[in-house]
Amino acid sequence: MINAPGFASTFEPALLDEIHEYGEIRYFGEGDIIMDYGKYIRMMPIIVKGTIKVLRMDESGKEILLYYLSSNESCSMAYSCCVQAKRSEVKAIAEGDVELIAIPHSKLDEWLCKYPSWKNYIMRSFSERFLELLKSIESIAFHKLDERLISYLKEKKRLSGSSIIRVSHYAIADDMATSRVVISRLLKQLENDGRILLYRNEIKLLKDF
Amino acid sequence: MINAPGFASTFEPALLDEIHEYGEIRYFGEGDIIMDYGKYIRMMPIIVKGTIKVLRMDESGKEILLYYLSSNESCSMAYSCCVQAKRSEVKAIAEGDVELIAIPHSKLDEWLCKYPSWKNYIMRSFSERFLELLKSIESIAFHKLDERLISYLKEKKRLSGSSIIRVSHYAIADDMATSRVVISRLLKQLENDGRILLYRNEIKLLKDF
DNA sequence: CACCAATAGTGATGCAGGTCACATGCAGTA
DNA sequence: TACTGCATGTGACCTGCATCACTATTGGTG
Numbered sequence A, B: 001m002i003n004a005p006g007f008a009s010t011f012e013p014a015l016l017d018e019i020h021e022y023g024e025i026r027y028f029g030e031g032d033i034i035m036d037y038g039k040y041i042r043m044m045p046i047i048v049k050g051t052i053k054v055l056r057m058d059e060s061g062k063e064i065l066l067y068y069l070s071s072n073e074s075c076s077m078a079y080s081c082c083v084q085a086k087r088s089e090v091k092a093i094a095e096g097d098v099e100l101i102a103i104p105h106s107k108l109d110e111w112l113c114k115y116p117s118w119k120n121y122i123m124r125s126f127s128e129r130f131l132e133l134l135k136s137i138e139s140i141a142f143h144k145l146d147e148r149l150i151s152y153l154k155e156k157k158r159l160s161g162s163s164i165i166r167v168s169h170y171a172i173a174d175d176m177a178t179s180r181v182v183i184s185r186l187l188k189q190l191e192n193d194g195r196i197l198l199y200r201n202e203i204k205l206l207k208d209f
Numbered sequence C: 001c002a003c004c005a006a007t008a009g010t011g012a013t014g015c016a017g018g019t020c021a022c023a024t025g026c027a028g029t030a
Numbered sequence D: 001t002a003c004t005g006c007a008t009g010t011g012a013c014c015t016g017c018a019t020c021a022c023t024a025t026t027g028g029t030g
Helices: A013-022 A076-084 A105-114 A116-142 A145-160 A169-175 A180-192 B013-022 B076-084 B105-114 B116-142 B145-160 B169-175 B180-192
Strands: A024-028 A033-035 A043-057 A063-069 A091-104 A196-199 A202-205 B024-028 B033-035 B043-057 B063-069 B091-104 B196-199 B202-205
Touching: A013 A091, A013 A105, A024 A043, A033 A043, A043 A076, A043 A105, A043 B116, A063 A091, A063 A116, A063 A169, A063 B116, A076 A105, A076 A116, A076 B116, A091 A105, A105 A116, A105 B105, A116 A145, A116 B043, A116 B063, A116 B076, A116 B116, A145 A169, A145 A180, A145 A202, A169 A180, A180 A196, B013 B091, B013 B105, B024 B043, B033 B043, B043 B076, B043 B105, B063 B091, B063 B116, B063 B169, B076 B105, B076 B116, B091 B105, B105 B116, B116 B145, B145 B169, B145 B180, B145 B202, B169 B180, B180 B196
Parallel strands: none
Antiparallel strands: A024 A091, A033 A091, A043 A063, A043 A091, A196 A202, B024 B091, B033 B091, B043 B063, B043 B091, B196 B202
């Protein structure tokens, strides 16, 4: 039995039963690749616990972070790929331990008409993901790196629920599609401004963050 | 009767009849605002003729072009907003004359279960729009302005079907969220490289474009 | 024609951020 | 302890793009 918070209030009882019956629970550890570029997607994941990061790669091989998915969220790109039997355009990686329910392809369509709460969930998921992408575009197009870095750190804090972020400068640079040197410099600046403290593989956000 | 190419092959006959019965045909001219930020969306548009450009604005008021929509395409953001009775996050402007069919809110859901071709259309629309946004992110994040400008001109050529593009440097700069001066310089560079010819309010793409 | 507004061309300057090079420091292991 | 690999700090330099300032050209209108 899945006891994710919000699950019961999101789906109607009959649908919950079906989710439990047909959904397959899967576990992933830090860094596991849950979905990869070009792979066919046969299941749609709903995250029960943990955080997944979703990436996009350009032709030259550079990757950029699109958004994070956490409890009770799903990737609507997986949904539309699944329904249309298309290959994935993105990669999904587990951030720490992740527990998710994989819904088989055949049920997705069936539930759409059968359960209003399912349709609502899917539609909400679509628009949330759209909004994430829009925010991502805005961020890259209009904001300078220092602002983007601050947003990044805030998001990390939100997801982990802690002011202490365990991550290397290199990993941040990777997510933000820039270089380690640049991130190190900006972080040092934030430290000088008294907003964070830097340690090896660890960043501590101070009060006003 | 709508005689858009592809329409008949996209939707099954019974659905086509319903589209004709319940869909409301609307016409727009150059620059007309078809949809605006914060407005409620009560109809979903399917474009019959012409091109629509879809924009996003950040807090500070700067706008950037997300993508173009043309014949037989639709805006899935409109769809999900519509279904969820949410406000628009984007603005849509007519590029030249546009003819579209507005599908009333109440029919969207009904058809989803009733007509497989409708569901397929909606799902395809979702993933096409996702892909556009992903390409947009890639473009901004990884490509330099000159490359982006070339892509922009190619897209304009594709949409108009002509190698002669009627647009001012200022308008291009607006779409690409940069300044007129920068665009003028890059265009002049392209002209010096023998790839385009510049006239007032007009750009002629040469052979290798 | 004369005037004005829109469009376009171009030099000068400044800054953000990418890149290279190298030093330092920490942690695990032989 | 000495060695090795990873993480970080920092100076030097360069490029792309934004911004300012000014000029030149064109088309439309009184």
